[in-house]
Amino acid sequence: VIGAGPAGIMASITASKRGHHVILLEKEASVGGALNLISKEYYKEDIRAYLQYLKNQLAKSNVDVRLSCEADPQMVKELKPDALVIAVGGKPMSLPLKGSEKQHVISYVQAIEDESLVGDHPLIIGGGTIGAELALELAELKGKHPTIVELTDQLAAQGNMLYRIALRQKYESLQEPIQIHYQTKCIEIKDNEAVLQHQDGSCETIQADTVILCTGVRADRKLVESFYGITPEIYEAGDAIRTRKIQEAVFEGYGIGAMI
Numbered sequence: 468v469i470g471a472g473p474a475g476i477m478a479s480i481t482a483s484k485r486g487h488h489v490i491l492l493e494k495e496a497s498v499g500g501a502l503n504l505i506s507k508e509y510y511k512e513d514i515r516a517y518l519q520y521l522k523n524q525l526a527k528s529n530v531d532v533r534l535s536c537e538a539d540p541q542m543v544k545e546l547k548p549d550a551l552v553i554a555v556g557g558k559p560m561s562l563p564l565k566g567s568e569k570q571h572v573i574s575y576v577q578a579i580e581d582e583s584l585v586g587d588h589p590l591i592i593g594g595g596t597i598g599a600e601l602a603l604e605l606a607e608l609k610g611k612h613p614t615i616v617e618l619t620d621q622l623a624a625q626g627n628m629l630y631r632i633a634l635r636q637k638y639e640s641l642q643e644p645i646q647i648h649y650q651t652k653c654i655e656i657k658d659n660e661a662v663l664q665h666q667d668g669s670c671e672t673i674q675a676d677t678v679i680l681c682t683g684v685r686a687d688r689k690l691v692e693s694f695y696g697i698t699p700e701i702y703e704a705g706d707a708i709r710t711r712k713i714q715e716a717v718f719e720g721y722g723i724g725a726m727i
Contacts, residue, residue: 468492468552469538469694472500473713474705474720475554476521479530481724482552489530490546494537498522500556501684501706502713503529507579509604514713540693550700550727553691554720557706563594566656572678576600581611586676590661591615592653596630598681599623602645603637614673616644616653616663625712653678684710700727 468479471493479491487581497503499518501527506515525532536542543551559574561567573584575597589605591598594617602613615622638645650666661675684706691707702723 468554468606469494469543470500470554470556470705470707471525471534472554472556472705472716473500473502473521473710474707474716475500476525477717477720478552478554478702478704479720479722480524480528480718481721482727483530483724485530485724485727487727490548491525491530491532492538492542493532497690498525498532498534499676504576506721507635508600509608509628510600511540514598515564518714538694540697542672543694544697545692550702551694551698552702552704552720552723552727553694553707554704555687555690556641557686557710559680560682560685562680562682564592564653567678567680569656569658569678571658571676572656572680575679575681576602578677583675585609585611585679587611588674589613589677589679590673590675591679591681593617593681593683594619594647594649595622595681595683596625597683599634600647601681603634603641606641606643606645607637607639612643612646614648614675616648616661618650620649622647622649632654686710702727 468475468491471491479489483489502518505511506518578585591602594615599622602615605611605613638698651663653661655662655665656678660672665670686707704719704723705711
């Protein structure tokens, strides 16, 4: 199994319980994949608990976990696997945006991992669940003044109804409202400003000492496909295919582990 995110861990544990000898390769120094990043957010107590649960289950299993081990096709060939599960996760999407090469343009990963990179007036491009939660944390807990730019007419469209209700209530409880520009896109990033274009074609320049890209995750298909041809029985799981919710990745990993 390549990748120790939730899909890879669940596939490994499930296959091991069924009597298979499982080797789990993880390029980082710890297991968990994207859960390690998500668990750093203030409101993610449930994710922190689930991550610890997965670590405990893995420790109890017979899975051969190899950390700080970045898999490549030659390494995997030498292991001579009977089956291969590719669960390498995804990577943050970038935008072909004028000014995106500037120093104060960062990914949501950088923003979560290093608070010092975020200024007092951050612009968050993308109002999905990641962008919406990041803005809330920056405003409520860090005293910053974020602005969200969202292409659609809805915040956190990926979340279910109850999630969006809870999110709206948290937003409404803030002393200073978070500025949200719906049906709007950022067309240029300047040194301390950003140019927005609204649906009607009008443009607006706003203050932005940091620009945080929260435009989602995409699969690294080139990496995934590099492992094909090693063994006839190959499976893909989690964000290696396309962006998943944690629940979906776990179910997928379990299904693969159960059918191998």
